[in-house]
Amino acid sequence: MKRKDTKLPERQAKIYAFLSDYINTNGFPPTVREIGEALNIPSTSLVSYYLKGLEERGLIDRESSISRGIRLVSDPYQSNDFLPGSGETLSIPFLGYIVASAPIPVEALAGTETVEINRALFGRDVNGLFALQVQGNSMIDALIHDGDTVILRHQDRVENGEMAAVWLNSNAETTLKKVYYEGARVRLQPANPTMEPIFVPANDVRIQGKVVMVIRQLSN
Amino acid sequence: MKRKDTKLPERQAKIYAFLSDYINTNGFPPTVREIGEALNIPSTSLVSYYLKGLEERGLIDRESSISRGIRLVSDPYQSNDFLPGSGETLSIPFLGYIVASAPIPVEALAGTETVEINRALFGRDVNGLFALQVQGNSMIDALIHDGDTVILRHQDRVENGEMAAVWLNSNAETTLKKVYYEGARVRLQPANPTMEPIFVPANDVRIQGKVVMVIRQLSN
DNA sequence: CTTGACATAGAACAAATGTGCGACTATAAT
DNA sequence: ATTATAGTCGCACATTTGTTCTATGTCAAG
Numbered sequence: 185m186k187r188k189d190t191k192l193p194e195r196q197a198k199i200y201a202f203l204s205d206y207i208n209t210n211g212f213p214p215t216v217r218e219i220g221e222a223l224n225i226p227s228t229s230l231v232s233y234y235l236k237g238l239e240e241r242g243l244i245d246r247e248s249s250i251s252r253g254i255r256l257v258s259d260p261y262q263s264n265d266f267l268p269g270s271g272e273t274l275s276i277p278f279l280g281y282i283v284a285s286a287p288i289p290v291e292a293l294a295g296t297e298t299v300e301i302n303r304a305l306f307g308r309d310v311n312g313l314f315a316l317q318v319q320g321n322s323m324i325d326a327l328i329h330d331g332d333t334v335i336l337r338h339q340d341r342v343e344n345g346e347m348a349a350v351w352l353n354s355n356a357e358t359t360l361k362k363v364y365y366e367g368a369r370v371r372l373q374p375a376n377p378t379m380e381p382i383f384v385p386a387n388d389v390r391i392q393g394k395v396v397m398v399i400r401q402l403s404n
Numbered sequence: 405m406k407r408k409d410t411k412l413p414e415r416q417a418k419i420y421a422f423l424s425d426y427i428n429t430n431g432f433p434p435t436v437r438e439i440g441e442a443l444n445i446p447s448t449s450l451v452s453y454y455l456k457g458l459e460e461r462g463l464i465d466r467e468s469s470i471s472r473g474i475r476l477v478s479d480p481y482q483s484n485d486f487l488p489g490s491g492e493t494l495s496i497p498f499l500g501y502i503v504a505s506a507p508i509p510v511e512a513l514a515g516t517e518t519v520e521i522n523r524a525l526f527g528r529d530v531n532g533l534f535a536l537q538v539q540g541n542s543m544i545d546a547l548i549h550d551g552d553t554v555i556l557r558h559q560d561r562v563e564n565g566e567m568a569a570v571w572l573n574s575n576a577e578t579t580l581k582k583v584y585y586e587g588a589r590v591r592l593q594p595a596n597p598t599m600e601p602i603f604v605p606a607n608d609v610r611i612q613g614k615v616v617m618v619i620r621q622l623s624n
Numbered sequence: 625c626t627t628g629a630c631a632t633a634g635a636a637c638a639a640a641t642g643t644g645c646g647a648c649t650a651t652a653a654t
Numbered sequence: 655a656t657t658a659t660a661g662t663c664g665c666a667c668a669t670t671t672g673t674t675c676t677a678t679g680t681c682a683a684g
Contacts, residue, residue: 195661201559207431210467210475211427211433211465211474211475211476212432212433212472212473212474212475213431213432215471215640215641215642216641216642216643217640217641217642225662226662226663226664227662227663227664227665228641228642228643228664228665229643229644229645229662229663229664229665230661230662230663232642232643232644233660233661233662234661245431247430248642248643249641249642249643249669249670250641250642250670251435251471251472251640251641251642251669251670251671252432252471252472252641253432253642254431254432255430255431255432256431346622347622395622396621396622397619397620397621397622398618398619398620398622399617399618399619399620400617400618400619400620401616401617402566402567402615402616402617402618415631435670435671435672436671436672436673437670437671437672445632446632446633446634447632447633447634447635448634448671448672448673449632449633449634449635449673449674449675450631450632450633452672452673452674453630453631453632454631468672468673469638469639469640469671469672469673470639470640470671470672471639471640471641471670471671471672472671473672
């Protein structure tokens with residue numbers, strides 16, 4: 185019943201796309217004139233006219249007379265009613281950022297943000313999970329990039345070949361690597377096969393947690 | 405010059421909180437005067453003064469001289485003390501599997517499973533998102549593996565270099581590649597730099613959606 | 625006491641912006 | 655041809671809104 189029967193006019197569609205893009209880029213909506221400039225619409229009143237159209241279709245919301253008072257209405261297309269229902273969601277505490285120069289904080293921060301992900305994406309064991317955002321390039325890899333969110337399970341031992349957050353005592357830094365125990369030493373193998381492994385004494389490493397999921401945001 | 409040593413002054417903290425709240429509620433930032441009214445700061449210049457402080461601390465970004473040109477910086481430091489957890493969860497419809505041999509289903513399935521992820525991980529624009537699980541090896545890549553869950557935004561055009569789900573008419577298959585428009589043809593570049601791109605006529609491709617997130621489960 | 629950051633007012637000003645209105649064009653329907 | 659309708663322009667106007675400048679108050683350090 186939501187769906188408008190008539191198809192969205194070319195120009196309205198373009199404006200909507202521009203709005204979405206602009207807001208994403210700038211964090212605030214554009215002015216009528218900016219819209220016009222971007223889409224080669226020479227008259228502010230024309231833009232106004234289209235905006236009114238978009239508003240009538242329920243695609244955007246506007247605050248009259250206030251500058252940049254445009255807001256995208258969540259979801260023009262079907263489905264997304266974003267029901268919070270399902271109850272199958274895990275709240276994983278977000279501990280902050282993982283940087284090479286500091287060990288992972290053991291305690292959750294006071295405010296405790298969380299990352300919500302639904303349980304179906306995990307295996308059975310959902311204990312001891314926590315999330316960190318990767319910052320900086322020191323542990324970058326084909327698999328792990330700057331800005332990625334990694335979800336780890338807190339444990340101090342991992343199986344050979346599993347990826348873990350590792351604290352190196354001597355270097356005083358944290359890194360994300362695949363871990364292989366080789367007698368008295370440990371081989372830390374980047375996930376990227378073209379990168380060289382590093383070897384450290386077994387007593388120099390402290391496993392901080394096993395990486396169970398990597399979430400990469402590609403764009404906004 | 406990252407971390408500010410001195411603690412955030414009461415008033416700046418309040419303003420920051422107000423900004424966050426206002427933007428959340430209205431979809432666009434407040435004016436200097438609105439901030440003043442909300443926090444009982446009678447002078448616009450005072451608000452300006454504090455805003456400058458927040459900007460110097462890197463907590464906000466401003467576009468000079470443009471109305472409501474304030475944007476919260478996704479802050480690299482902790483600062484959770486005064487950040488209200490946005491804690492909103494998105495339910496993204498899970499459309500099923502993306503396989504090479506079939507186009508992506510346009511409509512959500514009836515029963516419609518969803519993937520719950522909290523909003524904070526996304527940009528502001530959360531419209532038209534849907535999730536798919538990658539199956540099979542045909543679009544495997546350094547970035548995309550079998551079993552990964554990808555989240556896409558439904559759109560039929562992408563910027564150069566963005567990764568998208570692409571339907572190839574002539575091959576009758578779907579693939580995930582970075583898209584580059586090169587005149588009459590399109591270059592589909594695997595994210596893995598060691599893999600060769602493929603070239604197809606522009607009218608042979610149909611963008612199905614832009615990849616905005618990749619979720620990889622590493623272990624059980 | 626003096627000095628100098630820091631905090632605070634208030635008002636004036638210049639831009640940035642949304643809106644309204646009249647007029648004009650191109651279709652498509654009557 | 656006439657009329658209705660959606661699309662289009664320009665432009666004037668009234669607000670909305672960021673910035674700046676002057677003046678004053680506070681308070682700790684010198």
